[in-house]
Amino acid sequence: MNSNIIAVMSGKGGSGKTSICVTIAKILALQNKKVLLIDSDSGTGGMTYYLGLNIVQNKKVGLLDLAKDESLTIKDITQKFLRDENINFIGIGNHRQYSRNNKKALTLSIKRILEKVENSYDYIIMDCRGGLDDETVEITKLVNDIVFIVEPDTTSFQATQYLSDTLSDYKIAHKIKGFIINKVFDDPVAVARNGAGVFGGMYLDAIPFDIEAMRSFLIGCIANEKSLYFSHVWKAISKAYPNEIKETPYKTLNSKEYNKITTLNPNAQLGNLIIGFISMILISLLLYSEYFAPLEILSYKIILYSLFVIVLLNVSNFFKDNLGYVIKRIFQLLAEITKN
Numbered sequence: 001m002n003s004n005i006i007a008v009m010s011g012k013g014g015s016g017k018t019s020i021c022v023t024i025a026k027i028l029a030l031q032n033k034k035v036l037l038i039d040s041d042s043g044t045g046g047m048t049y050y051l052g053l054n055i056v057q058n059k060k061v062g063l064l065d066l067a068k069d070e071s072l073t074i075k076d077i078t079q080k081f082l083r084d085e086n087i088n089f090i091g092i093g094n095h096r097q098y099s100r101n102n103k104k105a106l107t108l109s110i111k112r113i114l115e116k117v118e119n120s121y122d123y124i125i126m127d128c129r130g131g132l133d134d135e136t137v138e139i140t141k142l143v144n145d146i147v148f149i150v151e152p153d154t155t156s157f158q159a160t161q162y163l164s165d166t167l168s169d170y171k172i173a174h175k176i177k178g179f180i181i182n183k184v185f186d187d188p189v190a191v192a193r194n195g196a197g198v199f200g201g202m203y204l205d206a207i208p209f210d211i212e213a214m215r216s217f218l219i220g221c222i223a224n225e226k227s228l229y230f231s232h233v234w235k236a237i238s239k240a241y242p243n244e245i246k247e248t249p250y251k252t253l254n255s256k257e258y259n260k261i262t263t264l265n266p267n268a269q270l271g272n273l274i275i276g277f278i279s280m281i282l283i284s285l286l287l288y289s290e291y292f293a294p295l296e297i298l299s300y301k302i303i304l305y306s307l308f309v310i311v312l313l314n315v316s317n318f319f320k321d322n323l324g325y326v327i328k329r330i331f332q333l334l335a336e337i338t339k340n
């Protein structure tokens with residue numbers, strides 16, 4: 001088996017590389033592909049900390065220790081995913097003590113790993129640091145494909161263009177497989193078209209800003225498989241490797257639907273919907289008792305008081321949140337019961 005070695009890069013930090021790398025690994029694993037994730041970001045070690053919260057064994061040694069300590073083996077630094085046997089992970093290791101003078105340490109370790117394990121995985125995914133430094137340039141020489149993560153704003157775009165131009169200078173631009181636009185709030189068509197014109201790779205997909213996915217990342221969990229975040233990462237990666245990766249079975253947004261995205265808590269949204277529905281019923285009852293059947297259905301006063309209470313509760317975000325949460329839990333429990 002010959003691994004597909006992919007570097008996930010971005011012009012600037014915080015664009016979503018680490019979370020996308022882990023989500024891609026999960027999607028590939030669901031299709032029984034063997035995946036190795038390597039934290040290649042010696043600056044933040046983002047993936048090491050993120051996965052360390054919940055997902056891996058938390059070994060102390062990693063990539064950078066391999067360069068320092070000849071006696072360490074690849075096995076010593078490879079960690080298992082706790083709930084997914086198709087994915088392995090190599091953390092950054094002791095990056096705080098990592099000497100800036102030893103600029104080759106990171107790439108030497110990666111080379112050593114690739115020589116040994118290249119044929120043991122279907123995909124090897126490297127989470128790179130934001131921007132382009134000497135280390136990252138060296139990494140791009142070792143991979144087959146490069147995927148850019150871009151945010152739909154001017155700075156991110158310019159930084160990605162700079163990245164792409166610099167890779168051209170190094171004669172590596174042919175490895176740019178494509179770009180993913182992340183944290184999208186609006187119709188991505190124009191941004192995608194601009195990107196395709198300047199980044200040198202194909203437009204893979206636009207991942208919506210997803211507050212639920214963000215919550216999952218914050219507590220060290222992978223976004224829910226049914227989330228829009230997950231299905232769009234899936235769509236992007238299957239577009240990059242159409243012959244190897246199946247299309248997502250989950251719903252994705254069409255370009256016009258992106259502007260419906262909101263940062264409102266989904267529980268509060270559901271709560272709002274229910275309160276709106278109850279208010280409409282009460283108002284209809286009120287009108288009905290007033291004009292057609294005075295005081296026959298329910299006491300006029302009771303309806304009026306209920307309406308007043310509902311309007312008051314509508315002002316409380318706490319009530320809306322909890323009402324939405326309770327209703328969602330009831331539906332989830334009912335779904336579980338019927339499934340069993």
Ligand SMILES: Nc1ncnc2c1ncn2[C@@H]1O[C@H](COP(=O)(O)OP(=O)(O)OP(=O)(O)O)[C@@H](O)[C@H]1O
Pocket residue numbers: 010012013014015016017018019020041044046129130182183184207208209210211213214215217218229
């Ligand atoms: N589609 C999205 N919707 C909402 N939040 C997102 C999305 N993608 C990423 N995030 C959030 O953005 C933040 C940065 O993500 P992440 O750490 O994956 O970026 P990064 O590019 O790896 O950053 P760095 O350059 O620091 O390594 C995190 O809080 C993450 O939860």
Ligand SMILES: [Mg+2]
Pocket residue numbers: 017018019041044046047127
């Ligand atoms: Mg990161």
